[in-house]
Amino acid sequence: CEDCGKSLIGECKLHGPLIRAKDRVIPSRARLTLPHYLTLRVLELRAGNQQILGVFAKKVIQKRTQFGPYVGQLSTKLTCYDESRLVLQVLKDGGKYFLDTPNEDCGNWMMFVRLARNQEEQTLVAYQHCGEVYFTTVKPIEPHTELKVWYAADYAKFMEASAVFIKEESDVCPLPPVAKEPIDPWICSSCRSTFATFALLESHQCIHKDRV
Numbered sequence: 001c002e003d004c005g006k007s008l009i010g011e012c013k014l015h016g017p018l019i020r021a022k023d024r025v026i027p028s029r030a031r032l033t034l035p036h037y038l039t040l041r042v043l044e045l046r047a048g049n050q051q052i053l054g055v056f057a058k059k060v061i062q063k064r065t066q067f068g069p070y071v072g073q074l075s076t077k078l079t080c081y082d083e084s085r086l087v088l089q090v091l092k093d094g095g096k097y098f099l100d101t102p103n104e105d106c107g108n109w110m111m112f113v114r115l116a117r118n119q120e121e122q123t124l125v126a127y128q129h130c131g132e133v134y135f136t137t138v139k140p141i142e143p144h145t146e147l148k149v150w151y152a153a154d155y156a157k158f159m160e161a162s163a164v165f166i167k168e169e170s171d172v173c174p175l176p177p178v179a180k181e182p183i184d185p186w187i188c189s190s191c192r193s194t195f196a197t198f199a200l201l202e203s204h205q206c207i208h209k210d211r212v
Contacts, residue, residue: 063138070110
């Protein structure tokens with residue numbers, strides 16, 4: 001004890017316990033890679049308090065927006081399987097490998113994107129390019145809409161999967177509804193003007209460049 005100058009086993013009876021300072025919790029690699037206009041939400045609570053997360057848009061995301069590449073460990077055997085996520089494989093050096101993400105420090109935010117059960121809820125398409133897997137939006141995604149993905153036609157053949165996946169709802173324990181987050185404006189880096197959508201910002205930037 002620095003106050004009474006004694007070496008003690010345990011707490012000092014005169015001056016009491018030390019004030020313990022805890023280290024700051026560091027988010028996983030996957031969570032740190034999440035773009036600022038996307039957010040994670042807890043959607044379901046399963047046995048053992050297992051949380052099912054979903055990726056949601058905070059702002060309008062335009063059609064034909066590409067995300068990726070998907071980050072995972074190349075493996076000949078899938079060690080981590082989640083029925084709510086896509087199984088992904090790539091062809092490299094003549095071999096077919098799984099993109100395995102056994103934990104959040106082995107992947108990026110794309111590992112949280114859930115699969116689409118039908119064409120109506122599909123917002124992303126997954127495909128392979130140059131040994132990497134990318135996701136691209138197939139339609140504009142409105143704020144508070146979940147990003148959901150399924151294979152592109154050629155990639156579905158490679159994965160030996162159907163063109164559209166339809167899944168029956170499983171027995172889950174839903175959490176209370178999550179309050180919608182405020183929609184952040186898109187800000188011009190040159191003049192700091194704000195816009196409600198990315199499309200308006202792009203249009204403004206084009207005019208700005210023409211003036212310059």
